[in-house]
Amino acid sequence: MSAEQNRPGIVVAGVSGRMGRMLVQAVLESGDCRLAGALEREGHAWVGQDLGTAMGGSALGVTVTDDAVAAIAQAQGLLDFTSPAATVAYAELCAQARAVHVIGTTGLSEDDLRRIKAAARHAPIIRAGNMSLGVNLLVGLTRRVAAALGEDWDIEVVEAHHRHKVDAPSGTALMLGEAAAEGRSATLDDLRVPAREGMTGPRKPGSIGFSAIRGGDVVGEHDVIFAAAGERVVLRHLATDRAIFARGALRAALWGQDKGPGEYDMADVLGL
Numbered sequence: 001m002s003a004e005q006n007r008p009g010i011v012v013a014g015v016s017g018r019m020g021r022m023l024v025q026a027v028l029e030s031g032d033c034r035l036a037g038a039l040e041r042e043g044h045a046w047v048g049q050d051l052g053t054a055m056g057g058s059a060l061g062v063t064v065t066d067d068a069v070a071a072i073a074q075a076q077g078l079l080d081f082t083s084p085a086a087t088v089a090y091a092e093l094c095a096q097a098r099a100v101h102v103i104g105t106t107g108l109s110e111d112d113l114r115r116i117k118a119a120a121r122h123a124p125i126i127r128a129g130n131m132s133l134g135v136n137l138l139v140g141l142t143r144r145v146a147a148a149l150g151e152d153w154d155i156e157v158v159e160a161h162h163r164h165k166v167d168a169p170s171g172t173a174l175m176l177g178e179a180a181a182e183g184r185s186a187t188l189d190d191l192r193v194p195a196r197e198g199m200t201g202p203r204k205p206g207s208i209g210f211s212a213i214r215g216g217d218v219v220g221e222h223d224v225i226f227a228a229a230g231e232r233v234v235l236r237h238l239a240t241d242r243a244i245f246a247r248g249a250l251r252a253a254l255w256g257q258d259k260g261p262g263e264y265d266m267a268d269v270l271g272l
């Protein structure tokens with residue numbers, strides 16, 4: 001067996017997507033794994049084509065498939081930035097194959113999260129609304145600042161994304177809001193105020209507000225604003241290249257290779 005065949009085989013789902021393309025690139029550039037498959041949804045124009053050709057380059061010898069069962073059965077990891085319905089189905093297949101499932105998909109419902117938790121009884125699942133090092137550092141800072149500042153400091157999370165994004169608030173905004181709530185020894189469900197409109201009345205003390213901007217090609221921008229009388233503290237992350245998410249996801253898939261079943265996040269992977 002060649003050295004390449006000994007490396008963990010990684011399948012990428014949603015290969016034609018904005019993140020799918022970045023993930024393929026990250027796997028091809030890595031010397032620590034090999035591209036073991038390329039998934040797209042049934043009926044997608046790329047299914048049956050060579051992945052490299054479909055992406056506009058030279059042939060890679062990997063055919064895009066919609067047969068997730070076969071692709072995942074022979075892989076050690078799945079990088080999945082797709083849609084909630086696809087992600088829940090993939091979690092069940094990764095559980096059967098005992099493959100590491102890295103989930104970047106956002107907009108998951110409570111029911112989706114329950115099904116993902118059930119799948120994690122059989123294989124490692126690493127899930128984060130943001131796989132970048134910078135955002136995961138910001139999550140820790142947000143928790144600390146929220147704990148240090150009293151309730152007279154209002155907390156607002158403001159995010160901006162490209163015009164194609166389908167969910168709001170972003171997964172990252174929710175991670176930051178959860179960290180702020182933890183810093184205040186509460187849960188986000190208790191403090192969360194979604195987008196405001198109309199006669200909202202004055203701000204409820206201690207609440208955490210969310211605002212979302214959508215437009216153009218913004219990769220991802222997040223501010224956590226702590227506002228008090230006479231001063232403001234703003235924690236900010238600006239993403240300018242989706243490669244940061246792809247690198248984090250691949251790092252997670254490799255980290256997960258010797259882990260037992262369970263739910264993990266990027267703080268586990270990065271040792272934060």
Ligand SMILES: NC(=O)C1=CN([C@@H]2O[C@H](COP(=O)(O)OP(=O)(O)OC[C@H]3O[C@@H](n4cnc5c(N)ncnc54)[C@H](OP(=O)(O)O)[C@@H]3O)[C@@H](O)[C@H]2O)C=CC1
Pocket residue numbers: 013014015016017018019020039040041042044081082083085086103104105106107128129130131132171245
């Ligand atoms: N955690 C993180 O760090 C990050 C998370 N994300 C999240 O990743 C997700 C994808 O984002 P993005 O790449 O911009 O979106 P895109 O719409 O560009 O890509 C999604 C891809 O998934 C495919 N897909 C959708 N449903 C299925 C299915 N049932 N089976 C197989 N493939 C499917 C789509 O195919 P089709 O075109 O046919 O619909 C498409 O190729 C979003 O939830 C986003 O929020 C994004 C960046 C970073």
Ligand SMILES: O=C(O)C1=N[C@H](C(=O)O)C[C@H](O)C1
Pocket residue numbers: 106129130161165169170171172173219220221
């Ligand atoms: O959809 C995106 O693009 C992004 N989604 C993630 C999120 O919902 O936070 C991460 C990043 O901000 C890009």
